[in-house]
Amino acid sequence: MAQTPTAPRVGRPRRSSQQMLEDAAAELFLEQGYAATAIEQITQRAGVSRNTFFNYFGVKSDLLWIDLDRSIALLPAALAESPREAGAARLDALAAAVLAVAARHPADRVPWALSQADLMGTRAELEASALARLTAQTRAIEAFLEGWSGRARIRAVACVSVGAVAAGLAEWIDAGVRRDPLNAYIAAALLPALAGFREES
Structure with a gap:
């Protein structure tokens, strides 16, 4: 049966x-x-x-970056797939890669360790553990820009880009539940930051 x-x-x-x-x-x-x-x-x-x-x-501090580390890890691959054009077009490719990664970040994955930093007492540890992550992203951008301009200018663009992304992220977190997608805030900070470098290209 x-x-x-x-x-x-x-x-x-x-x-x-x-x-x-x-x-x-x-x-x-x-x-x-x-x-x-x-x-x-x-x-x-x-x-x-x-x-x-x-x-x-x-380490324990890795828990503070669980939402962002997944997105941060996508940038080197996005840059590797981007065209290494001459002049200002290289900056356009850089911005496009960064914004594409930001667009993939899930809208509902707001880093709780950042948004609740005061309640959780995570601010000091976030600042201490951020350095390695910021440095890694700066180096990835520098590698992408290699051959585009002089070393000092490349480093300046990389540092400014990472700073602009951090500023956009902070605005996104502070915007509250009615926030727009992450890439909108990063675009608002990153594109004006790169504009001055475009004019010199």
């Missing part, structure tokens, strides 16, 4: 260990502050092992 096929299980998909760690960290940082929260408390709240934590995060 043939068996009746088992009906597929209905319900919410199981959250991944990484998502559980992210949620647990956000809850604990809000409850007791970033500095007072240990990795062991996060893993206990998430119901996973300490080893599982280090499968996803190198």
Whole structure:
């Protein structure tokens, strides 16, 4: 006698260990502050092992960048696929790559460690852990601009670009629930910042 096929299980998909760690960290940082929260408390709240934590995060401060790191990681590939034109066209390609990456950032993924920095006590750690990320993006832009102009000018464009992106991101976070897509804020900061360099090209 043939068996009746088992009906597929209905319900919410199981959250991944990484998502559980992210949620647990956000809850604990809000409850007791970033500095007072240990990795062991996060893993206990998430119901996973300490080893599982280090499968996803190198250090506790990586939790502060979970939303942005996913988007930041896309920039080098976007630049690698962009045309290395001469003159001002190289700046156009740079802006297009940055804005394309920003456009891919999910509208509902507002970095909680930034938007709730005062409540969570994350501001000092964000400032300390930002340097490596900003430096990496500056170097990626410098590599893309290599051969476009002199070294000092390339470095200036890279630093200004990263600063403009940071300014646009801050405006996006501060805009609240009615905010526009992230790329709109970054365009508003980045395009005027690059305009002066375009005129000199």
